[in-house]
Amino acid sequence: MLTLTDVAAGYRHRGRERVIVDEVDAVAPSGAVTALLGPNGAGKSTLLRSLVGLQPLLRGRVTLTDARGRDAELLQLSPRERARRTAVVLTERIDAGLLTGREVVELGRHPYLGLIGRLTDRDRFLVGETLAELQAGDLAGERFAELSDGQRQRLLLARALVGEPELLVLDEPSAFLDVGARVDLMALLRRIARGRGITVVLSTHEVELALRMADRLWLIQDHRITSGAPDTMVADGRIARTFGTRHAVFDAASGTFRVRT
C-alpha cells in the first residue's frame, strides 16, 4: 500500500518554488489499480515522478507498507533498496540499441545483481516466467528496436515486474496503444495487481476506461487531489466537473462523454 501524507510536488528553480499539486493525502491499496486522472498539465507526471524519487518532492511523506504491515518511507530508502521495491514505466520511448526483448527484460534484475553484474539461474528463471506471464515469450529473441509500440510496452512491463516490486508506477502506459490494446493493458494490470498483491498506480487520459477498470481514482483538479471509488466520483459529479468542457459533457448514467449539441 502506498500512502501520501501532506505531499506537495512541483519544481524549484533558483530558490523559487512552483507548486503543481499541494496538500495531497491519498492512499493506493495493494492488490488494486489506482488511476491518476486530471486535465492536461494538471500535474500527473510531476506527481508520479516525485513519488518515486525521479525528481525532488517539495514536501510531505511517501510511505510504502509491505505485506506484513511494515512501513518504510520510500524516499528515505537507499537508491538500490528503492529500485528493488518499486518499478517505474515512463512514456518516453527508450533507445535500447541492439538489445533483444529478453535482454531488455533482464535489465529489470539489475538492482539484485552482484558486483560483476552476472545473472544467476534464479534471475534467468524469473525473466522466463515474467515473459510467459505477459505472453511475451515470442518477443524474447526479437530486437527491441524493431518491435511495435504495443510489443515494446509489454516488454517494458516485463522489465518492471521481473524485479518483483511492491509498487508499480506507470505514466500514461497506454499512450501509444490502440483502443483494444488499451483495454487489454488495463485488464493485464488488474490481473497483475491482484495476482501479485502489489500496488499499481498509473496516470491516464482514458477517463472512461479508468472508470470501468480501475479500483480507485486519484483526481487532480485545481492543484488538489481527491480520491475515491470510480462510482462515487461519478455519482457526486466530480468527474463531470473536472472533464466537462464547452463541447463535451459527461453522462453519469452511461459513464461516457458525448458531444454537446
Ligand SMILES: Nc1ncnc2c1ncn2[C@@H]1O[C@H](COP(=O)(O)OP(=O)(O)OP(=O)(O)O)[C@@H](O)[C@H]1O
Ligand atoms: N521542468 C519543469 N519546470 C517547471 N514546470 C514544469 C516542468 N515540467 C513541467 N512543468 C509544469 O508542470 C505542470 C504539470 O505538468 P505535468 O507534465 O506534470 O502535467 P500532466 O498532468 O502530466 O500533463 P499531460 O496530461 O498534458 O501529460 C505544467 O504546468 C508544466 O508546465
